Amino acid sequence: MEALQNLRGLDKILVPVRLTGKSKFVFQCNPGVPCFKLCCSDLFLPLTPYDIIRIRDKLGLTTDEFLLQYTEPFILPKSGLPIARLKMSENEEKTCPFLGDGGCNIYEVRPLACRYYPLGFGLFRNKDERRNEEIYYLVKEGFCQGLDSGEEMTVDEYRESQGIPELEKPIVEWAEIIMKKESLGPISVPEKSIQLFFMVSTNPERFRSFVFESKFLDMFEVDEKTLEEIKEDDLKLLQFGFKWLKTVLFGENLIKRRKESPAVKKVKPF
Numbered sequence: 506m507e508a509l510q511n512l513r514g515l516d517k518i519l520v521p522v523r524l525t526g527k528s529k530f531v532f533q534c535n536p537g538v539p540c541f542k543l544c545c546s547d548l549f550l551p552l553t554p555y556d557i558i559r560i561r562d563k564l565g566l567t568t569d570e571f572l573l574q575y576t577e578p579f580i581l582p583k584s585g586l587p588i589a590r591l592k593m594s595e596n597e598e599k600t601c602p603f604l605g606d607g608g609c610n611i612y613e614v615r616p617l618a619c620r621y622y623p624l625g626f627g628l629f630r631n632k633d634e635r636r637n638e639e640i641y642y643l644v645k646e647g648f649c650q651g652l653d654s655g656e657e658m659t660v661d662e663y664r665e666s667q668g669i670p671e672l673e674k675p676i677v678e679w680a681e682i683i684m685k686k687e688s689l690g691p692i693s694v695p696e697k698s699i700q701l702f703f704m705v706s707t708n709p710e711r712f713r714s715f716v717f718e719s720k721f722l723d724m725f726e727v728d729e730k731t732l733e734e735i736k737e738d739d740l741k742l743l744q745f746g747f748k749w750l751k752t753v754l755f756g757e758n759l760i761k762r763r764k765e766s767p768a769v770k771k772v773k774p775f
């Protein structure tokens with residue numbers, strides 16, 4: 506194990522190879538591979554808003570408890586937007602807090618980034634076709650023994666096998682917000698905008714209180730059906746939050762403003 510552990514540090518050079526959904530690659534990962542669990546330490550592991558809800562529920566914690574115990578804030582370098590990432594343990598290997606003897610202790614709700622590995626992914630705007638295009642990368646790290654052995658499959662088949670499409674679909678608009686901010690370049694982000702983005706991205710309980718216990722509903726028109734849905738359903742609340750962020754940050758008119766309000770004006774669009 507120690508020899509393999511050393512491998513973890515020998516080759517951290519990533520060799521990104523650009524792929525499409527139809528591209529094929531060869532990979533296997535199971536408890537029998539000699540490097541089993543080596544990829545679960547010393548990670549930059551970003552959490553999507555949907556990851557946070559699913560892991561929090563699995564652990565039976567409130568969002569505040571989960572964020573405090575397991576995460577730390579991180580500013581995405583290109584967009585300047587803050588997200589939560591998983592805090593690694595304070596042991597020598599900096600292992601993931603969910604790594605157990607038999608593998609991942611939260612396997613069924615493991616984060617999107619873990620499901621993708623050894624693929625990376627991104628979105629970019631195709632200017633000619635005015636739509637977002639998904640791109641994928643094969644991340645080759647020297648310690649991973651599963652690459653180039655096992656089954657050949659397409660990227661789309663691998664994504665399906667990991668349950669990725671159903672976890673990505675509810676957060677498409679969140680990814681679009683980050684991408685849109687990235688495309689605006691290195692402009693400074695108003696502190697208020699940072700706080701709103703972070704609240705919606707990480708903490709549905711706080712965002713729900715913000716909607717129902719502040720002057721939010723005096724400022725924005727929200728129909729009764731939506732209000733009923735977002736009272737109880739965290740995923741619906743998230744999706745409402747993404748539309749609201751697009752409204753206040755980019756001036757997209759997705760949530761109707763009830764009236765001009767000084768409080769709304771304080772949030773400067775990017």
Ligand code: SF4
Pocket residue numbers: 544545546548601602603604605608609610611612615616619
């Ligand atoms: S969440 Fe699970 S799969 Fe992801 S790094 Fe941690 S132990 Fe590994």
Ligand code: SF4
Pocket residue numbers: 533534535538539540541542543544545622623648649650651652
């Ligand atoms: S094969 Fe790669 S992904 Fe699987 S356990 Fe080994 S290092 Fe991790």
